[in-house]
Amino acid sequence: MRGEDLRVSDDALVELDGDVPLGPTTDCHVVRTNPRGLGFLTVTVALDLTADPIDLTAALVDIPSVSEDEQAIADAIEAALRAQAPWLEIVRLGNNVLARTNLGRPTRVVFAGHLDTVPVNDNLPSRRTDGVLHGLGTVDMKGGDAVMLHLAATVAEPTHDLTFLFYECEEIEAVRNGLGRVERELPDWMAGDLAVVCEPSNGVVEAGCQGTMRVELRTSGVRAHTARGWMGVNAIHALGAALAVLTAYESRVVDIDGCTYREGLQAVHISGGVSGNVVPDAAALRVNFRFAPDRSVEQAEAYLREVFAGFDLTVVDAAAGALPGLNAPAAKSLIAAAGGQPLAKLGWTDVARFAALGIPAVNYGPGDPLLAHTQQENVPVEQITRCATVLRELITG
Numbered sequence: 001m002r003g004e005d006l007r008v009s010d011d012a013l014v015e016l017d018g019d020v021p022l023g024p025t026t027d028c029h030v031v032r033t034n035p036r037g038l039g040f041l042t043v044t045v046a047l048d049l050t051a052d053p054i055d056l057t058a059a060l061v062d063i064p065s066v067s068e069d070e071q072a073i074a075d076a077i078e079a080a081l082r083a084q085a086p087w088l089e090i091v092r093l094g095n096n097v098l099a100r101t102n103l104g105r106p107t108r109v110v111f112a113g114h115l116d117t118v119p120v121n122d123n124l125p126s127r128r129t130d131g132v133l134h135g136l137g138t139v140d141m142k143g144g145d146a147v148m149l150h151l152a153a154t155v156a157e158p159t160h161d162l163t164f165l166f167y168e169c170e171e172i173e174a175v176r177n178g179l180g181r182v183e184r185e186l187p188d189w190m191a192g193d194l195a196v197v198c199e200p201s202n203g204v205v206e207a208g209c210q211g212t213m214r215v216e217l218r219t220s221g222v223r224a225h226t227a228r229g230w231m232g233v234n235a236i237h238a239l240g241a242a243l244a245v246l247t248a249y250e251s252r253v254v255d256i257d258g259c260t261y262r263e264g265l266q267a268v269h270i271s272g273g274v275s276g277n278v279v280p281d282a283a284a285l286r287v288n289f290r291f292a293p294d295r296s297v298e299q300a301e302a303y304l305r306e307v308f309a310g311f312d313l314t315v316v317d318a319a320a321g322a323l324p325g326l327n328a329p330a331a332k333s334l335i336a337a338a339g340g341q342p343l344a345k346l347g348w349t350d351v352a353r354f355a356a357l358g359i360p361a362v363n364y365g366p367g368d369p370l371l372a373h374t375q376q377e378n379v380p381v382e383q384i385t386r387c388a389t390v391l392r393e394l395i396t397g
């Protein structure tokens with residue numbers, strides 16, 4: 001069911017004010033009219049947040065929510081939270097739904113989950129086989145969202161204050177990221193002593209994340225006819241020294257709070273050349289550096305300037321990494337509840353947003369991240385159950 005407004009007459013409003021037939025895992029009712037005038041209705045899927053988080057995951061998967069089309073799922077979540085968790089303070093910001101307790105507890109745990117998915121690829125609606133739930137978003141990341149919603153509606157007296165951030169547009173360009181908007185417009189909603197981003201992590205605590213920086217190395221030369229090549233200076237040849245550095249590069253491996261980070265330095269683009277008979281006078285090489293979170297962006301840049309000394313180097317873009325922060329008390333209790341050895345997160349995730357605010361942040365959620373964005377996304381349902389159990393222990397223990 002898509003979240004488009006239904007244009008109806010006043011008479012139709014009466015007709016529609018009841019159940020609208022939908023798929024097998026959801027039912028539907030009209031929850032509000034458009035405040036700007038009669039004739040528009042928003043149809044919202046009813047979610048049972050107290051249901052088994054596995055069923056709730058299936059119900060969320062069955063509400064398509066490709067990036068920039070999250071209204072239907074955000075409406076459903078907002079309506080369900082308002083009805084089923086009346087003790088929560090709830091704010092709607094675009095298609096971000098924010099909910100929190102205000103119990104005056106000494107600590108606060110923030111849970112974050114994006115609502116959007118990558119485009120549909122013939123993998124909806126959800127289907128279940130032998131303890132596995134299949135479908136778009138089962139891994140990335142409606143299983144995590146379902147666990148968050150279930151906890152929000154079933155734990156009224158947590159031992160920490162809780163914040164739940166359901167946000168839009170994580171899968172597209174960073175400037176549209178809903179969590180970024182929350183950070184800019186409602187920064188106090190980001191505050192806490194531990195942030196748990198419920199992205200798929202195979203049910204293992206993944207901590208921190210590596211930073212990323214792209215730089216461009218430019219070389220210049222002198223054009224000449226290739227028949228008299230000695231009259232020119234070849235800018236492409238001048239990149240040879242940089243390529244040699246990359247070929248010889250050995251990853252630095254660093255252990256932080258028991259998590260192992262492995263850095264990476266890769267050429268990702270190369271350009272140059274004028275025509276088939278001209279010594280080129282300009283060339284450029286782009287390099288991506290994935291750096292462990294014990295380096296700041298400035299230190300990463302300084303390292304690259306040292307490695308590529310003598311080259312004209314420009315930073316194209318960069319994002320800071322996030323230290324694992326596993327020594328924070330709340331993080332320790334999560335690790336104890338989850339069991340096992342925490343792993344380093346190598347990619348950049350929204351965990352880094354919290355880390356940049358000085359909040360210890362981890363990924364913890366059901367699903368194998370390697371299956372994210374694939375057509376055959378699927379999650380063993382026991383991972384959803386386990387994640388709900390572990391996080392319940394964290395917030396009630």
Ligand SMILES: [Zn+2]
Nearest residue numbers: 114140141199
């Ligand atoms: Zn995701």
